[in-house]
Amino acid sequence: MFKYTMPTNIFFGKDCLKNNLVSNIDVNDKPLIVTGKRSAIVSGVQTDILEILKNKKIEYEIFNKITENPKLKTVHEGAEYFLKNNCNMVIGVGGGSPIDSAKAISVIAGNKLKNREIYNSKKIKNAYPIISIPTTSGTGTEATQYSVITDSNIDKKVGFGTPLMFPKFSFLDPKYTISLPKIITRDTAVDALSHLLEGLYSKKRSKIVYPMIFNGVKLIFENLKNTINDLENIKLREKLMLASLWGGIVIAQTGSTMQHAIGYPVTNKYSISHGLANGIVMKTVMKKYYPAVTKDLNELFDFLDIKKNDFYEWLISLDLTIGKKLDTEFIENNIATVLNTHNMANNPIKIVANDIRNIYNKIN
Ligand SMILES: [Fe+2]
Numbered sequence: 107m108f109k110y111t112m113p114t115n116i117f118f119g120k121d122c123l124k125n126n127l128v129s130n131i132d133v134n135d136k137p138l139i140v141t142g143k144r145s146a147i148v149s150g151v152q153t154d155i156l157e158i159l160k161n162k163k164i165e166y167e168i169f170n171k172i173t174e175n176p177k178l179k180t181v182h183e184g185a186e187y188f189l190k191n192n193c194n195m196v197i198g199v200g201g202g203s204p205i206d207s208a209k210a211i212s213v214i215a216g217n218k219l220k221n222r223e224i225y226n227s228k229k230i231k232n233a234y235p236i237i238s239i240p241t242t243s244g245t246g247t248e249a250t251q252y253s254v255i256t257d258s259n260i261d262k263k264v265g266f267g268t269p270l271m272f273p274k275f276s277f278l279d280p281k282y283t284i285s286l287p288k289i290i291t292r293d294t295a296v297d298a299l300s301h302l303l304e305g306l307y308s309k310k311r312s313k314i315v316y317p318m319i320f321n322g323v324k325l326i327f328e329n330l331k332n333t334i335n336d337l338e339n340i341k342l343r344e345k346l347m348l349a350s351l352w353g354g355i356v357i358a359q360t361g362s363t364m365q366h367a368i369g370y371p372v373t374n375k376y377s378i379s380h381g382l383a384n385g386i387v388m389k390t391v392m393k394k395y396y397p398a399v400t401k402d403l404n405e406l407f408d409f410l411d412i413k414k415n416d417f418y419e420w421l422i423s424l425d426l427t428i429g430k431k432l433d434t435e436f437i438e439n440n441i442a443t444v445l446n447t448h449n450m451a452n453n454p455i456k457i458v459a460n461d462i463r464n465i466y467n468k469i470n
Pocket of ligand 1: 245297366
C-alpha cells in the first residue's frame with residue numbers, strides 16, 4: 107500500500123516569489139515575517155517581499171530574533187508579538203531555524219499554548235497559515251509537517267509534528283542561496299542527503315518516493331563538489347535546491363531515523379551545524395543499516411552507477427569531521443536521550459544502547 111500526502115503549494119524556480127506571492131496574499135492578511143538577523147536581508151528575500159507587500163498596501167511585522175537551534179523561549183516571544191500585533195499569517199524566511207520557528211509561532215499563537223505544550227500534539231488544533239521561503243538547500247522543512255525547537259528547560263532539541271504545520275505556500279528560488287558560503291553549502295546539502303537516505307532506511311519507506319530519493323541523491327552526489335567550487339553558479343544551486351525539496355517531501359511521508367536522532371545532542375553540545383551532525387555519522391549509520399535495506403541501497407548504488415565503497419569514499423572526501431573524539435561522559439549521558447527520541451520508531455532494525463555508543467565512538 108502507498109500513502110502520499112503533500113498539501114503544500116510549492117513554487118520552484120527563478121522569480122517564483124515575485125511572480126506568485128502577489129496573487130496569494132491580500133490586504134486582509136497581516137503577516138509576521140519570522141527570520142534571523144542576516145539571512146532574509148543578505149539573500150535578497152526581504153527586499154522582494156517588502157516590495158510586494160508595500161505595493162499591495164499590506165501591513166506586516168518583522169520578528170528577526172531567530173538564531174541557529176531556536177529556543178522555545180524565543181518562539182513563545184514571537185507568538186506573543188504575533189498576537190499583540192494582530193497578525194494572521196507567518197512567513198518564515200531563512201534556513202531551517204526561522205522556518206521551523208515560524209511553524210512553532212503559528213501553532214503557539216493559534217492555540218494559545220503555554221510552557222511545553224507545543225510538544226503535545228493533542229493540544230494543537232489550529233494553526234495560522236504558514237508561508238516558507240528557504241534561503242538554504244537542506245532543511246526540507248518547506249515541505250514537511252515537522253519543526254525542531256530546543257526545549258530551553260532541558261537544553262535539548264525536540265522535534266514535533268502535526269499536519270497543520272505543512273506550509274500553505276513555499277517559494278523556492280535558487281538565487282536566494284547564491285550568497286551561502288562553502289561550509290554552509292556543504293553542510294545543508296548533507297542534511298538534504300540525510301533526509302533522502304533516511305527515506306530509504308525508514309520502516310515507513312514507500313516506493314512512491316523512491317524516484318525522488320534516487321534522483322535527489324544523484325543530484326547531490328554529482329553536483330555538490332562542483333557547487334562548492336563554483337558558488338555563484340545558479341544552475342548548480344538549482345540542482346541542490348531541488349534535491350533538498352525532494353528530501354523534505356520524502357521525510358514528510360517516511361519520517362527520519364536514528365541518523366537524525368543521534369545528531370541532535372552533538373549539535374547542542376559541540377555547537378556544530380545540524381547538517382554536519384548528520385554527516386559525521388552518515389557512513390557508520392549506512393553500514394549499520396545496510397543488512398536491513400540491502401536491496402534498496404543496492405538499487406540506489408546501481409542507479410548512481412557506482413559501488414557501495416565508491417559512495418563511502420565520496421562521503422570521506424567531503425571531509426565531514428569535527429576534529430576530535432566525543433568525550434565518554436557526553437556519550438554515556440546521551441544514549442538514553444537518543445533511544446527515547448521519536449525518530450527511533452522508524453529504524454529498520456532494533457537499535458540498542460551499545461549501538462549508539464559504538465557509533466558515537468567512531469566520530470572524530
Ligand atoms: Fe535534517
